[in-house]
Amino acid sequence: MTDAGYDEWLDAVGENEGYYLECPEGHGALPPRRVCPECAAADLDRAALPESGTVETFTVCHVAGPSFADEEPYVTAIAEFGPVRLTGVVRGTDPEDVTVDTPVEADKGTNETTGEGLLVLRVR
């Protein structure tokens, strides 16, 4: 199954060409969006995703769904990248070393259980 907008975006993130959608007011959104969720402006342009983000909140998940069965425990975090936030699995450190404000960069990884593409937040 392909997910219009998302798969292409995740590939771009993996090639260091991550982007977000920006409206004339400067609101950020992630694809697929046809209009700005904040102000409903219809003219959205691609803008480069900042290289570095910071963890705003995170959780160490010990009880996963079937599609993450091989990952337990894993850390999911929401990190701020300028005008957008990204939710991803934190890699490149031990779960206990993640804190709020940990600097991360976005990358495309692989979900070891399903083989699907995965948004990874790599500790910088």
Added chain:
Amino acid sequence: MFAEAALAARTDSSVPVDDVEEINYGNFMGSLAERQGHQAPLMAEMIGSRCSATRYEEACASAGVAIREAVRSIRSGENDVVLAGGCERMTNLSTAEVTEGLSTAADDLYEIRAGVTFPGAYALMARAYFDRFGGEREDLAHVAMKNHDNAMPNEYAQFHREITVEEALDAPMVSEPLGLFDACPVTDGASAVVLVSEEYAAANDLDAPVSVTGSGQGGDSLALQNRKQLAVTPATERAAAEAYEDAGVTADAVDLVEVHDCFTIAEVLAIEGLGFYDPGEGIGAARRGETTATGERPVNLSGGLKAKGHPVGATGGSQIAEMTRLLRGDHPNSEYVENATVGVTHNAGGTVASAVVHVLEVDR
């Protein structure tokens, strides 16, 4: 299950099934869990009715919207009698399957694909709350203990077991900082409420002292990452503002509350969103004894989702049924709110991407 709840509602209300004009049926994951879509007509058949029946889906707030639409249709004059509630069967699935099913209330691409489970999403909110306002796991343990205590005498509760703060803190982690006792259980259950117009109640000489006087609903971005802040729930604030205005009451006038505590942190976010506490102040409410049965404004006297159980698509209806019993004086915990006149119910979907609030008042 739904038939059993509907029969109880029929007996309680003494409204004959033939008078029911519409059935508003809440259900979240029946298509996944039971491979049965289109459940509403089936439920009508189960209770011996041929009236029009519609399924409402708004994740954990499914029955809340089913009730709200019943209220609206009666107020519009379209209907005089509506049966509203919901049903959910979950225990036939494995924990992993339930976890996966419940996670479909989140954003498929940006959250589920990144390993966000239902407990995980609330854990993200809990960490954001602690980081911004302070608070600790022990505060949440007091919420769990309170709700287990409240469920003890409730015959409809899933758990009749007291727990201690220590027990809650020592329980296995589900998704840090939330442990096993911070989470509501997996529940099979159903709820049914008969809502009637004032004219119908008067014409049929019904004993119906409790009225829904206010109704409100609010929304927010589906995914947490798209919200401005992670430690507040604007959908609840919007639903509450609408419901309070509708009923002509303020938060201060509310005597007791049933809130959507799918996780302990959710109760904290709810009592702040409903206007009973400023952001950052609700975390210690249970620990300070303000929301316990003997506190100034009891929260979740039924036991809440935490101990009464959370059959997802039925929960919003059970909150109305429990609040009605509490206000009427025939709930095992009514003794704690003998002089109460105004109750509020709060039902939330997903990570509060939707919220439904109702104000109930009793004639004393």
